Amino acid sequence: MNLREWALPVYTIMIQLAVGALLFLWFLKLYSRSRVEEAELEDLCRIPLMIIYFTIGTAIFGAHFHLSKPLISVLAVSNFHSSWLSREIIFTVLFFLATGSIVALTWLVPGYTRAKNILGWLAITAGIATVFCMSQIYLLPTQKLWNSENTLFYYLGSTLLLGMTSLPAMLLLDLNYSEVQGNHQTKKYVEIVRKAVVWFSTASALVSVLVISQGIHQIITLKMINHQSAQASLELLTGLYQPLVVMRFGLLIVGVSWLLMSVHRIMKKDPEVKDLIGSIYVGFLLVLIGEILGRFLFYAAHVRIGV
Template identity: 30%
Template sequence: MHEWPLVIFTLLVQGSVGLTVFTTWALISASSTLNVKAKYSVGLPAMFVAFIVGALGLMASTAHLGYPLNAFHALTHFGSSWLSREIVFASLYLAVLGLATWIALLKKQVFTMLLLLASLLGLFDIACMSAIYLHASVVTWMHFNTFVMFFGTTLSLGAVACLWVFAIQTRLPMQAVRKFMVTAVLILFGVTLLRLLVQPLYMTYLATVSLSDVVTFPHQPLDAFKDQRVLRLAAWVTLVVGACLLALSLRSGGIRKALLVLGGGLVVVAEVLLRFSFFSIN
């Protein structure tokens, strides 16, 4: 397994995009409840964290692809290469998010339209990132499950990060905070259920591929996939348990921060395990 840079890169960028998406949604949906100062107190920490995490993700990618140093040259292949499109959208996403964060620092105000633009660019980036592997010659990646897993990770990590950001806010109306956090947990449950429902279809596809004796030289992705069955099971169980603990953390009208941290931590661990399994093709 020599793909740790890709594991780190994809998880950090997807987590960054997810946090930006959830922050944008929270600020827009609560526009009538939160004043400018409250939006700033919530939005700035989330934006800053999302920018740092995204930047670290791009830095991690240089250990594998030399990216983003060659991003300028990639522009010439935008029309034909998913990798080039991913580089362009990742760069644009980080640039717009950085600009939004910088303006918020200067103006003491979060401009949600800039955040919305960053969110859209980030989602396009995740789509391009998914397409890179979907169109690769690795049979365990060549299924729409890759899109489901990548976008699922984006929303799962984004929900956890935003839950943690909201949990440390003390100046916001508790009713508004709880409403958002409950909705975020429901989205996390929905995304997890969707990912689990796709797995039988994915396994059927892999069974069909194995019957055709497809070999992806020099890798043995099907053999590696079978060897990772215990790891994947542990990851799915950890993800479900983490989601349940996050739901329990919001019971009784308050926020149980210990359960919130533990549940969110388990979700993060599960995503790392699933991504490790995804890239273990040798």
């Protein structure tokens, strides 16, 4: 795959990471609003929101490397009524603008909690719509590897998994940054971060099982399709790319296991949660690399038959 071809995996993975992270950040905010002061919730969200916004911006920038004429990409939105690509572009822009508005309000405007919460859910809705449109683009009858419900489940599963594994890393980065700046957080604030690390790391293990099961189910499905395209994709996944398939599943298992080891340390040894940033980042990076491999296989193993 050359630079233009890698632009799509980079874009899709980063958008999914941003959508998943924002979704679970807002769930955490919803859970925590009766447990800590509103000002502390604002502090909790600032750094993660900045990272999420930067991730979306980088994804959009990277996507333009896939286009031969990126400066006229805006013209693609004219087919919203009939094109999944046009819908994806519009929802991506809405996701970017809504998240940017939340970042600006969180950093610059105290209060207006209800407006910020509503804007956050609107951004999440636009993000989920973006991921859905992404998956629909690949439902092509000429490409049997993609043309099934597996594609939608794969994209949604990746969104959940990347969100659950990246958000704890963002929260710990924020906690350590606050310590460096000399802004020591309250015990309630630290406890919320601690619970978030435990909850999301544990939940990621369950989601990883679903993601791996989806990958195995896809291979089984290809075996059952009596079509030249399906059999060619199957041959690639079980032949040339088999080591990468095994490596992908292995990285997901090891990455999530690493996160669960961190949870075990929290539950049994009760260390300072900020000291777990190294192990949480390692687990997240392993999962991320596994997802990058999965996205490479998604594009590399498809075989088109016909026009």
